[in-house]
Every structure is written in structure tokens, then in C-alpha cells.
Amino acid sequence: MTAKSSLRRSVVVANPNGLHMRPATRFAQQARVLPQRVTVTHGDRRADGKSSLDLLMLIAMPGAELWVELEGDDTGETAEAIRALCDILAAPGDDNDH
Amino acid sequence: MDIRRGIAVSPGIAIGSALVLDTEGVVISRRTVPVEQLPTEKLRLTGALARAATEAHSRERILTEQIGRAVGILTGHAVMYEDATLRRDVERLIDDQHYSAEFAFSRHVRAIIRRFDDLPPGHDFTRLRSDFLDLERQVLNQLLGITPSEPVPLAGEPVIVLAADLTPSETAQLDPKTVHGFATESGGPTSHTAIMAGALEIPAVVGVGRFLHDVSSGDTVIVDGGAGLLIVDPDPATLEKYRQLRLAATAESGTHVEVTMRDVPPITRDGVRISLLGNIEFPGEAVNCIERGADGVGLYRTEFLYVNRTTDPTEQEHYEAYKTVLTTLGPTRPVVIRTLDIGADKFSSASAMLSAEKNPFLGLRSVRLCLKNLKLFKTQIRAVLRAGVHGEVRIMFPMVTTVMELRQCKSLMAEVVEDLEEAGIPFKARIPVGTMIEVPSAALMADVLAKEVDFFSIGTNDLVQYTLAADRNNENVAGLYNPADPAVLKLIKMVCDAAKGREALTVNVCGEMSGEVMFTPLLVGLGLRQMSATPRKIPEIKRAVRNLTVADAERVAQVALRMETAREVTTYLREQQRRYSPDAAD
Numbered sequence: 001m002t003a004k005s006s007l008r009r010s011v012v013v014a015n016p017n018g019l020h021m022r023p024a025t026r027f028a029q030q031a032r033v034l035p036q037r038v039t040v041t042h043g044d045r046r047a048d049g050k051s052s053l054d055l056l057m058l059i060a061m062p063g064a065e066l067w068v069e070l071e072g073d074d075t076g077e078t079a080e081a082i083r084a085l086c087d088i089l090a091a092p093g094d095d096n097d098h
Numbered sequence: 099m100d101i102r103r104g105i106a107v108s109p110g111i112a113i114g115s116a117l118v119l120d121t122e123g124v125v126i127s128r129r130t131v132p133v134e135q136l137p138t139e140k141l142r143l144t145g146a147l148a149r150a151a152t153e154a155h156s157r158e159r160i161l162t163e164q165i166g167r168a169v170g171i172l173t174g175h176a177v178m179y180e181d182a183t184l185r186r187d188v189e190r191l192i193d194d195q196h197y198s199a200e201f202a203f204s205r206h207v208r209a210i211i212r213r214f215d216d217l218p219p220g221h222d223f224t225r226l227r228s229d230f231l232d233l234e235r236q237v238l239n240q241l242l243g244i245t246p247s248e249p250v251p252l253a254g255e256p257v258i259v260l261a262a263d264l265t266p267s268e269t270a271q272l273d274p275k276t277v278h279g280f281a282t283e284s285g286g287p288t289s290h291t292a293i294m295a296g297a298l299e300i301p302a303v304v305g306v307g308r309f310l311h312d313v314s315s316g317d318t319v320i321v322d323g324g325a326g327l328l329i330v331d332p333d334p335a336t337l338e339k340y341r342q343l344r345l346a347a348t349a350e351s352g353t354h355v356e357v358t359m360r361d362v363p364p365i366t367r368d369g370v371r372i373s374l375l376g377n378i379e380f381p382g383e384a385v386n387c388i389e390r391g392a393d394g395v396g397l398y399r400t401e402f403l404y405v406n407r408t409t410d411p412t413e414q415e416h417y418e419a420y421k422t423v424l425t426t427l428g429p430t431r432p433v434v435i436r437t438l439d440i441g442a443d444k445f446s447s448a449s450a451m452l453s454a455e456k457n458p459f460l461g462l463r464s465v466r467l468c469l470k471n472l473k474l475f476k477t478q479i480r481a482v483l484r485a486g487v488h489g490e491v492r493i494m495f496p497m498v499t500t501v502m503e504l505r506q507c508k509s510l511m512a513e514v515v516e517d518l519e520e521a522g523i524p525f526k527a528r529i530p531v532g533t534m535i536e537v538p539s540a541a542l543m544a545d546v547l548a549k550e551v552d553f554f555s556i557g558t559n560d561l562v563q564y565t566l567a568a569d570r571n572n573e574n575v576a577g578l579y580n581p582a583d584p585a586v587l588k589l590i591k592m593v594c595d596a597a598k599g600r601e602a603l604t605v606n607v608c609g610e611m612s613g614e615v616m617f618t619p620l621l622v623g624l625g626l627r628q629m630s631a632t633p634r635k636i637p638e639i640k641r642a643v644r645n646l647t648v649a650d651a652e653r654v655a656q657v658a659l660r661m662e663t664a665r666e667v668t669t670y671l672r673e674q675q676r677r678y679s680p681d682a683a684d
Contacts, residue, residue, distance in 0.1 A: 051183035
């Protein structure tokens with residue numbers, strides 16, 4: 001059973017270099033495997049979350065507040081997916097891996 | 099003849115014909131195409147992007163194998179080639195403007211770069227410029243059928259690569275067999291390019307400033323990577339001088355010395371064993387230490403784990419790198435891991451901590467920075483302790499200025515030990531702890547520091563700079579920077595004296611001074627029984643050690659310590675070198 005849904009979450013960019021090449025790459029790679037449409041907004045700029053180019057063009061500096069939105073079929077894991085995506089933006093560096 | 103000064107990043111001399119890499123100028127002949135050809139252009143674009151992506155993925159893999167850890171930059175490029183938005187935007191230009199695939203892609207990338215260029219100077223995103231120029235070049239190569247191995251030929255005549263800057267893909271492609279040296283207009287001592295050059299042992303000079311318009315491919319050029327010089331179109335006398343220098347260098351570090359010295363021990367003529375260790379930066383270099391007959395790794399710099407990335411390395415990344423080095427060296431050869439030793443400006447999580455420092459070399463750097471950023475520091479210490487189960491690991495703290503700092507480091511280590519014990523994670527609790535002696539205050543207080551540690555390692559590069567208050571990269575004062583200065587010798591002697599009578603305390607020298615054969619008798623004479631240098635210098639030092647007696651060395655040290663100027667010391671040591679390195683006297 002699936003239903004159409006839309007979920008939004010705000011996140012503050014914590015990486016000291018801003019939303020740069022590597023976090024943008026990680027974000028896009030992770031977003032591309034999701035069935036939903038992923039949109040990231042920064043003020044009046046919008047980016048396709050599956051495009052690392054779009055994400056870079058947001059020019060999001062450290063401290064910038066971004067909104068991440070997932071739209072489409074609710075897989076039941078949407079909340080988890082949006083949380084994981086926001087974690088990439090909120091990470092000051094890689095989290096300790098254990 | 100034209101001599102340019104840049105920043106010396108990788109020593110050695112290279113002479114050859116110039117190969118100018120032009121990062122700007124791929125000639126696009128067809129700008130527009132007839133309407134019926136538009137679908138073909140879009141297909142060509144799709145194909146080129148796919149091939150560029152495959153290539154970037156594979157280069158990232160090769161680079162990872164070469165240097166022992168993932169860099170991630172080329173993966174970033176690959177993900178960009180696969181980007182649907184990028185392809186759609188370029189396809190739109192083809193459809194609307196009837197542009198050729200080449201022209202459309204180039205126009206679009208240039209528009210993106212302009213967006214970055216419009217940002218305020220110093221803005222971090224402006225660094226992406228070279229990445230996008232790289233993307234443009236790679237896709238145009240694919241579209242125009244330029245083979246990816248060009249423009250640097252894989253075989254044939256050796257060349258010296260000259261470029262404005264080397265992009266990540268270009269750097270990954272350099273083959274030391276063909277590229278004997280390189281020089282770039284921009285770049286700094288800690289740039290990716292510089293670090294790679296050192297690891298690949300390619301003589302290199304960066305940050306030369308604009309010179310490309312004065313040189314063409316085919317010109318004879320000399321790169322003096324030790325002095326930081328680029329010489330274009332040398333006159334016959336200069337060319338001859340450098341040929342001789344290169345010949346001498348090849349004889350020293352060439353296969354003859356390496357083979358004859360590899361399997362013999364570094365023992366003086368009167369039977370005193372001197373430990374010779376290697377300095378390394380990347381896990382992949384550990385094998386160089388074994389090949390050159392080193393007794394272990396005396397200095398494993400860990401900065402590369404931190405630089406050129408947007409996040410701090412994880413404990414697991416540290417651990418994997420250390421484990422690689424330890425397993426390469428085996429169960430008995432020591433590996434001295436130096437904790438992070440850079441300024442806050444060089445890596446991600448701490449850079450937000452400080453505004454630009456007016457005097458960074460006297461500022462928040464190295465162990466000072468780690469003690470203000472305990473999470474970062476503990477992550478590294480944990481990884482070192484965990485890696486300890488794989489071999490003979492030692493930990494060393496850099497730039498210690500007071501005994502209080504050293505005590506703080508040790509109590510932090512004790513905390514980490516407790517954490518690991520509680521978590522039941524395997525680790526080695528008792529590992530030797532050492533401190534670098536590279537600040538004059540540490541040398542002066544060596545007798546106090548000696549009570550706290552298992553070993554000292556004298557970092558001569560910083561010790562010379564801080565003692566003589568001179569930056570060797572500043573040409574106006576570089577003349578003051580001299581390891582042979584009597585003030586430096588006195589400090590080194592002080593450190594050795596502080597260790598006397600403490601059997602368990604070893605003293606090592608790990609700066610460039612220990613790699614200079616001229617200083618070998620002096621250092622042994624001052625009391626050092628351990629030296630650590632770049633692996634390729636080890637056979638040469640070993641030969642010098644084997645030609646010495648400790649009594650002779652002590653006499654050399656006594657004479658040198660009575661001298662008043664660096665010049666006198668240098669002249670004297672050169673004379674002595676002719677006696678102890680007979681080959682050099684020929």
C-alpha cells in the first residue's frame with residue numbers, strides 16, 4: 001500500500017566549507033536511489049536534490065538554512081530517508097563510524 | 099636563459115623538453131550544426147558524458163590504489179557527468195541554439211564558472227573553477243576523440259610538464275617514467291599537486307607565477323625541485339652544471355648504492371649500530387622504507403588524512419591507513435605516527451574556529467590546535483591505539499612547547515585507553531610516547547620533558563626556523579635559515595645531553611638535516627643513534643655511517659660546536675664529508 005506524500009525538513013549547513021563538492025556528491029548519490037522527487041531550497045533558489053550541480057549552485061555557505069523536501073509515493077521509509085539526507089548537510093565532518 | 103623562482107615541493111633535478119599543458123585552449127571548430135543533425139549531437143553528448151564518467155570512476159580507483167586512500171574528488175566529477183540536470187541544460191542549448199555538442203557543453207560550463215567567478219574573492223566556491231575546467235576538458239576530449247592519455251604521452255621522450263595548474267585528473271595521470279618533473283604557475287606547498295609530486299618522487303616547483311606565455315613545448319627546461327627553480331632555455335654552462343648535478347644525484351640514490359646498501363646494517367666502523375628510519379606521508383610509501391633497507395618508519399605524517407577534503411577523517415579511515423603501514427612494516431619494525439601537525443586553515447572542521455591569523459607559525463596549529471579540538475584529537479589517538487595490535491606502533495606529539503602540553507596529551511591518551519577498555523575494543527594500551535623537539539623552548543627544557551616520554555624526535559626544519567626566526571620560503575631572510583648554524587647545533591646538543599644517562603630514552607632526528615649526508619658525522623658525534631629521513635636518502639646515509647667511527651664523529655662535533663658562524667660549520671663539514679664519503683671526493 002502506497003500513498004502520495006510530501007515531507008519537508010529544514011537543516012542548517014554545518015560543513016565549514018559549505019555545501020561543497022564532496023557533500024553535494026554524497027547527497028546526490030544518496031538522493032538518486034530514492035523513488036521520490038527530492039528538492040532542496042535555499043531562500044528563493046531551488047535545486048534538484050539528485051543533481052550535484054544544482055546543489056552546488058545553491059551556493060550554501062556554512063550556517064545557511066536549507067529545506068529538504070521529498071515528494072512522491074510514501075515507501076514507508078520516507079521519514080528515515082529525509083533524515084539521512086539532512087544528516088549529510090548537518091554533518092560537520094564524517095560522523096564516527098561506530 | 100630565464101630563471102624563475104617558485105615554491106620547492108619535491109626535490110630532485112629534471113632536465114628535458116617542455117610540454118606545455120594548456121588548460122584553456124581546446125579548439126572547437128564547429129559551433130553550429132544543421133537542424134537535422136541535432137539528435138545526433140545529443141547522442142554524442144550522452145555518449146561523451148557516459149565515457150567521461152566511467153573514466154573518472156576508474157581514475158579514482160587507480161589513484162586510491164596508488165596512494166592508499168580514497169580522495170573522492172574524481173568521484174565527485176563522475177557524479178557530475180551523470181547529472182541529469184547538466185545533460186538537460188546542455189541538450190536545451192543544442193535544441194534552441196543549434197549548437198554542436200562541443201560548443202554547447204563548453205558554453206554551459208563557462209556560464210557556470212562565471213557564476214563562481216562573480217562571488218566575492220576568497221569565497222570557497224571559487225575553488226570549484228578548476229574542477230569545472232577539468233570537466234570541460236574531459237568532455238571535450240571525449241567529443242573530439244582526443245585519447246584520454248594525451249596530452250601527456252605514456253611513453254617516449256621524457257618531458258617536463260608546465261601548466262597553469264594541474265587539475266585533479268591531470269595529476270592522477272602523471273607517470274613518473276615519462277614526466278620527469280613539473281612546474282606550475284599556481285599552487286602552494288600543501289596543494290594536492292605538491293603532495294602527489296612528493297609521493298611520486300617527481301621533482302616539482304609550484305607557485306612560479308605567470309610564465310607560460312614565455313615558453314613553448316619543446317623548449318629545454320630545468321626543474322630544480324630542491325631549490326624551487328624553473329630554468330627556461332638554459333645557457334650551455336648552466337645546462338652542463340645541472341647535468342653534472344643530476345649525474346651526481348643519480349649516482350647517490352641510484353640503483354648501485356641502493357642494491358649494495360640495502361642488506362647491510364648501518365654500523366659504524368667501530369661497531370656502533372645507528373638506526374635509520376624512513377619518513378613517509380602516504381601508506382603506499384611504507385614499502386619504500388623496506389625496499390631501501392630502513393629499520394622502520396621514524397615519521398609517519400598524518401596530515402594527508404585531513405587535507406583536501408570537506409570533512410574530518412573518521413576513526414576508521416585513520417585506522418585503515420595506520421594498519422596498512424604497520425602490516426607492511428611487520429611485527430618488529432617500529433612505526434612512529436605523528437599526530438596532526440598543521441594550521442587550522444588547512445582542514446575542515448577546525449577552520450571555522452579562527453579568523454585569519456596574522457602570524458600563523460606562532461599561532462594555533464599542530465598540538466595546540468588538537469588540544470583545543472579534543473574530539474578530533476581523541477579520534478586520532480583512538481585509531482593509533484587500535485592499530486597498535488598490528489605492529490610496533492609509537493605515537494608522537496608535534497610542536498610541544500611546554501611540559502604542560504605534553505601532560506595534557508598523555509592524560510588524554512589515558513582517557514582514550516579507559517574508553518577503549520570499557521567498550522571492549524581490542525587495542526594496545528602501552529605504546530611508546532614521544533615528543534617532537536622543534537621549538538627552542540622544548541630543547542631548552544629537554545631535561546624536564548625527558549621524564550615524561552619514551553623518545554624525542556628533533557624536527558630540525560621547525561627548530562631551525564624558530565631558533566633563527568627566519569622563514570626559508572621568504573627569499574629576503576632565507577639566508578638566515580641554516581641547519582648548520584651554531585645556535586641550532588647547541589640546541590641539538592642540549593637535547594642529546596638531556597637524554598644521557600636515560601637508557602630507555604631514544605633520541606631521533608627527523609628533519610631534512612638528517613637526510614643530508616654532510617651532517618651525518620656531526621649528528622652521530624653529538625650523540626644521536628637514530629635518524630629518520632625520506633626513504634630514498636637512506637642508502638646514502640647508511641654508507642656514510644659505515645665509513646665513520648664514533649670517535650671521529652665526536653671529534654667533528656666538538657670542532658663544529660666551537661665555531662662561530664654557519665658558514666664556518668658548513669665549510670668544515672664539507673671537508674669532512676670528502677673524508678667519510680670517498681665517492682664524493684672523486
